Amino acid sequence: MDLKTIRLLLIVVFCGISWVNANLYWQEFQSLPSEYFDSEHDIQMTLDEIPQVYQYHTRITGRILRTKAFSPAWYQHIKVQLNLYTYDERIVLKAGDTIRGTATFKVPKSYRNDGSFNYKSYLMRQGISATGSIKNVSVVRRSPTIRQQVFDALKQAELEFGGVIAALTIGERSLLSHEVKDVWQKTGLAHSLAISGLHIGMVVGAVFLFVSFCFRYLPVSPVFRERYNKRLICACVGILVAVFYAFLANFAISTVRALVLAGIVLMHKLLGVRVTPLQLLLRTSFGVFVIDPFAWQDAGFWLSICAVTTLFFSHWRWRSKAGRMANLRQLWFIQWVLLIIMAPLSVYLFGGFSLFAPLVNLLVLPLISFWILPLSLIGTLCSLFDGSRYAQWLWYIAEQPLVYIMPYLNQLSVHPWNWMAIDTLAATREARFGALWALIIVFTVPVVRVWQRILLVVCLPLCIFVLLNQRDGQLRIHVLDVGQSQAIVVERNGRALLMDTGVSYHSGFSMAEQVIEPFLRYHGLVPELAIISHKDNDHSGGKAYLEKRYPGIKWFGATTGKPCLAGQTNYWNELSLHTYWPTASYKKSGQLSRNNESCVVQLRWHEFTMLFPGDIEMGAEQSLLTSVRSNEVLNSTILTIPHHGSKTSTSWPLLQAVDAEAYVISYGKHRGYNFPHRYTIGRLQRTGAPWFGTQEVGQITITSNGYSWSLELPHENR
Numbered sequence: 244m245d246l247k248t249i250r251l252l253l254i255v256v257f258c259g260i261s262w263v264n265a266n267l268y269w270q271e272f273q274s275l276p277s278e279y280f281d282s283e284h285d286i287q288m289t290l291d292e293i294p295q296v297y298q299y300h301t302r303i304t305g306r307i308l309r310t311k312a313f314s315p316a317w318y319q320h321i322k323v324q325l326n327l328y329t330y331d332e333r334i335v336l337k338a339g340d341t342i343r344g345t346a347t348f349k350v351p352k353s354y355r356n357d358g359s360f361n362y363k364s365y366l367m368r369q370g371i372s373a374t375g376s377i378k379n380v381s382v383v384r385r386s387p388t389i390r391q392q393v394f395d396a397l398k399q400a401e402l403e404f405g406g407v408i409a410a411l412t413i414g415e416r417s418l419l420s421h422e423v424k425d426v427w428q429k430t431g432l433a434h435s436l437a438i439s440g441l442h443i444g445m446v447v448g449a450v451f452l453f454v455s456f457c458f459r460y461l462p463v464s465p466v467f468r469e470r471y472n473k474r475l476i477c478a479c480v481g482i483l484v485a486v487f488y489a490f491l492a493n494f495a496i497s498t499v500r501a502l503v504l505a506g507i508v509l510m511h512k513l514l515g516v517r518v519t520p521l522q523l524l525l526r527t528s529f530g531v532f533v534i535d536p537f538a539w540q541d542a543g544f545w546l547s548i549c550a551v552t553t554l555f556f557s558h559w560r561w562r563s564k565a566g567r568m569a570n571l572r573q574l575w576f577i578q579w580v581l582l583i584i585m586a587p588l589s590v591y592l593f594g595g596f597s598l599f600a601p602l603v604n605l606l607v608l609p610l611i612s613f614w615i616l617p618l619s620l621i622g623t624l625c626s627l628f629d630g631s632r633y634a635q636w637l638w639y640i641a642e643q644p645l646v647y648i649m650p651y652l653n654q655l656s657v658h659p660w661n662w663m664a665i666d667t668l669a670a671t672r673e674a675r676f677g678a679l680w681a682l683i684i685v686f687t688v689p690v691v692r693v694w695q696r697i698l699l700v701v702c703l704p705l706c707i708f709v710l711l712n713q714r715d716g717q718l719r720i721h722v723l724d725v726g727q728s729q730a731i732v733v734e735r736n737g738r739a740l741l742m743d744t745g746v747s748y749h750s751g752f753s754m755a756e757q758v759i760e761p762f763l764r765y766h767g768l769v770p771e772l773a774i775i776s777h778k779d780n781d782h783s784g785g786k787a788y789l790e791k792r793y794p795g796i797k798w799f800g801a802t803t804g805k806p807c808l809a810g811q812t813n814y815w816n817e818l819s820l821h822t823y824w825p826t827a828s829y830k831k832s833g834q835l836s837r838n839n840e841s842c843v844v845q846l847r848w849h850e851f852t853m854l855f856p857g858d859i860e861m862g863a864e865q866s867l868l869t870s871v872r873s874n875e876v877l878n879s880t881i882l883t884i885p886h887h888g889s890k891t892s893t894s895w896p897l898l899q900a901v902d903a904e905a906y907v908i909s910y911g912k913h914r915g916y917n918f919p920h921r922y923t924i925g926r927l928q929r930t931g932a933p934w935f936g937t938q939e940v941g942q943i944t945i946t947s948n949g950y951s952w953s954l955e956l957p958h959e960n961r
Contacts, residue, residue: 259532259536262533262536263536266536266537270367270370270372272319273319273320273321273322273370273372274321274372274373275307275321275323275348275372275373276313279310279313279348279373280348280349280350280373281347281348281349282347282348283345283346283347284310284311284345284346284347284348285310285311285343285344285345285346286307286308286309286310286343286344286345286346286377287307287308287309287310287341287342287343287383288305288306288307288308288323288341288342288344289305289306289308289339289340289341289342290303290304290305290336290337290338290339290340290341290342291304291305291306291322291338291493292304292305292338292493293337293338293390293391293394293415293417294336294337294338295417296417297750298749298750298751299328299749299750300326300327300328300750301326301327301336302324302325302326302327303324303325303326303327303336303377304322304323304324304325304369304371305322305323306320306321306322306323307321307322307323308341320370321372321373322369322370322371322372323346323348323371323372323373323374323375324366324371324373324374324375325346325374325375325376325377326374326375326376326377327344327376327377327378327380328376328378329378334380334381334382336380336382337385337387337388337391337395338387338388338390338391338394339385339386339387339388339391340382340383340384340385340386340387341382341383341384341386342380342381342382342383343379343380343381343383344377344378344379344380344381345377345378345379346375346376346377347375347376347377348373348374348375349373349374349375350373350374351363351366351367351371351372351373351374352374352726352911352912353961354723354724354725354726354754354757354758354941355724355940355941355942355958355961356721356723356724356758356761356762356941356942356958357721357762357765357766357942357957357958358761358762358763358764358765358766359724359757359758359761359762360757360761361961364540368496368537368540368541369496389490389491389627390413390415390491390493392626392627393409393412393413393491393623393626393627394409394413394415394418396626396631396634396635397409397418397638398418399631399635400634400635400638400639402638402639402642403642403645403646404423404642404645404646404649405418405638405642406418406419406420406423407419407423407436407615407642407645408615408619408622408638408641408642410436410437410438411435411436411438411442411611411615411616411619411620412491412619412620412622412623413491413492413493413623414437414438414491414492414493414495414498416436419436423649424436425656426649426652426653426656427652428593429597429655429656429661429662430597430599430600430603430652430655430656430661431582431596431597431599431600431601431603431604432600432603432604432607432608432652433593434546435607435608435611437497437543438488438489438492438495438497438498438501439497439498439500439501439543439547440501440504440505440547441608441612442488442501442616443485443488443489443498443501443502443504443505444501444505445612445616445617446481446484446485446488446620447478447481447482447484447485447505447509448481449617450477450480450481450484450485451477451478451480451481454476454477454480454481455473455477458473458476458477474513475513478509478512478513481509482505482506482509485502485505486502488620489502491623496535496538496541496543497541497543499534499535500531500534500535500538500541500543500544500547501547503527503530503531503534504527504530504531504547506530507523507526507527507530508523508527511523511526520555520558520559521555524548524551524552524555528548531544542592545588546585546588546592549584549585549588550581550585553580553581553584553585554577554581556580556584556687557576557577557580560687561576561580564576574605575601575605578600578601578602578604578605579601580686581601582596582597582598582600582601583682583683583686584683584686584687586679586682586683587676587679587680587683590665590666590675590676590679591676594664594665594666594667594764595662595663595664595665595666595667596662596663596665597661597662597663598660598661598662598663599655599658599660599661603652603655607648607652610644610648614641614644615641615642615644615645618637618638618640618641619637619638619641621637622634622635622636622637622638622641625637665679666764666765666767667764667769668767669737669767669768669769670708670712670737670767671711671712671713671714671737671766671767672765672766672767673711673712674707674708674709674710674711674712674767675708675767677707677708677710677711678704678705678707678708678711679704680707681703681704681706681707681708682700682703682704684703685699685700685703685704686700714735714736714737716735716736716948717735717946717947717948718733718734718735718818718848718851718946718947718948718949719733719734719735719944719945719946719947720732720733720734720846720853720881720944720945720947721733721734721762721942721943721944721945722883722907722909722937722942722943722944722945723745723758723759723762723909723937723942724758724911724937724938724941724942724958725745725746725754725758725759725909725911725937726746726754726910726911726912726913727746727781727887727910727911727912727913727916727918728743728745728746728754728780728781728782728784728909728911729742729743729745729776729781729782729883729887729909730742730743730744730745730754730755730758730759730785730909731743731855731883731909732759732762732763732768732770733818733846734766734768735816735817735818736816737767737768738768738769738771738815738816739763739768739769739770739771740770740771740772740773740774740815740816740818741759741770741772741773741774741789741796742773742774742776742844742855743774743775743776743782743783743857744759744773744775744782744783744784744785744786744788744789745758745759745781745782745784745785746780746781746784746785747780747784747785747787747788748784753784753785753788754784754785755784755785755786755788755789755792756785756788759785759789760788760789760792769793769795770789770793770796771795771796771797771815771816772796772797772799772813772815773786773789773796773797773798773799773800774799774800774807774820774842774844774855775798775799775800775801775802775803775842776800776801776807776841776842776844776855776857776858777800777801777837777838777840777841777842777857777858778801778802778837778840779837779838779858782801782857782858783801783802786798786802786803799813800842801840801842807822807824807825807842807843807844808822808825808826808827808830809822809823809824809825809826809827809870810822817848818846818847818848819846819847819848820844820845820846820847821844821845821847822842822843822844823843823844823845823867823870823871823876823877824841824842824843824856824859824863824866824867824870825839825840825841825842825843825863826866826870829863829866836860838857838858838859838860838863838886839859839860839862839863841856841857841858841859841863841885842855842857843855843856843857843859843867845877845879848947848949849949849950850880850949850950851880851947851949851950851952852878852879852880852881853879853880853881853882853883853945854877854879854881854882854883854901854903855883856882856883856885856892856897857885857886858885858886858887858889858892859885859886859892860885860886860889860891860892861891861892861894864885864892864893864894864896864897865894865896867897868896868897868900874899874900875900877897877900877901878900878901878902879901879902879903880903880904880905880947880952881903881904881905881906881907881945881952882898882901882903882905882906882907883906883907883908883909884906884907884908884919884923884927884934887908887909887910887916887918887919888908888910888918888919888920888923888924888936889916889918889919889920889923890920890921890922890923892923893923893926893927894926895926895929898926898927898930903930903932904932904952905932905933905934905935905954906927906930906932906933906934906935907934907935907936907937907943907945908934908935908936908937909936909937910936910937910938911937911938912938919936935954935956939959940956940958940959941956941957941958941959941961942956942957942958943955943956944956944957
């Protein structure tokens, strides 16, 4: 490498670092100042997106125009996402409205656990710097956006599959039912619902052909034909229409990325620049990173790059098919190449892949590309020019193929051989992905004889799976970050036990669905036993969901029909679980409060012990110490602090009796509680042992071989 090349590389690296830093600074500049969090403010804001209406609240997203003490500059778009729980039913909020209200802002929160969705990062990618709630809402000015007008027209049309039409035309998925989303994902069609390269390419291509047709058959003067380049005009008109399409989709990240890709490819075609597929891929990727330096954080970016790379690789690796129906056979083969090579990414993002996806994509994508999408977009244009009658007619015609194919898609989605839910396998993460990568290697490596490839397909992935699916036999106790609630997973040798199930809300949000199940799938665990410490929702809220998802779980404790009682001992996976509270006499007395009914369970494995006292308070703690034959019985290596660190729990006598080497607290930020209390922290500091809280460090993992132990904080800096 010569000196000139080195200098050029250094300049590129320096410019890249400077550009990323500039974007980070711009993000910070467009964020809500920290002094506005956790307090009420009278604000005026403009709604940028279509409000999302749920059963118990409405979610609005928009830009702050002014507050009492702060007015952002016209170029400073401070974007926030707020929940409206009560409002006048006569007021229907729409995108484009300017409203007033009293807002309480919160710092976006992610639950930091293995397998959990990074909601904070997602909001940052959308440019949203704060979440919260708003009340006392009134509309200052009505000015519905074009997207809102199309959305309203689609709702009025009362289409059977209006949600699909809305997703394809304006990138709005709120009209899609959960059932339709699930069917399209499990049949490999979910990618077609996001406006991406496929849609932008179809629009540019259709406009290019239409303008070319006009050039050829319309009365255009010879002077005009000679003076202007037909291909250039067609391409420019196509890009302009694609930009308008992206505008209808609110310039969503995936749409902008597809627009950049289409523009770069089209520019190479027009200029006659001949490059290899790899060079074209690198140039388009570079263009995307120039426009959006943080595109690598999006799943859609990797899906697009992986799909395009797979197509280029397929063209390089295998010859094109020849003979009868060669094109159809080639498409069929490419679909299977895409399925196999993209399987690891699909499992990483969605937990599995569809075996019927090649067939479904081969049959349904042409219908979407050449029928549903064009008619839907033409109908959308009609709706913008007072042609609602024609728009509804075109949308109705556009959805007709869906009316006939959806019953078949429903049947395919529930077929036992369709969805390969790899993340539900009781196997290590390394074994699952290792087997998939081995399958890709076997599929792509040149082999002369068919029987050799079959032998490799059967043996290599299986051997890799068995080799990597080795558990070390150590005990791991994961105290999950579930906000102001509690959920603990105990695992050993691929088997799992649950201690409490986190909170659930009337809105349908459940920690069991959002945190516990993703964690179990991430580690390839299937719970066998679950203990509910007491009836409070923050400990038992996820029970109903987990019962449906894991019907084989044996339940123990509150709300299970097998209540805790002092003196009980359960054995599981060579571990013993000893219950010390509540005693039979205290249960009969009826003096126990809901918190003091908590199971107090001690886990033992060789010399390692951990105490789980639920939410017991000081009165019950004193009775517990009196009821045991010796305080040394409660002596434990680790103590889970009771009642999330409340001042009414964790008495000094309990701490002395347990004499733990470390303490863990499961709690979250909550204005009503402000846990852990300073009195509790003071008592913990007095012991001299360290304490760790899920609010600060996220998931806490304790690992032990039965004699020594270690504590890990895998998401402390996330």
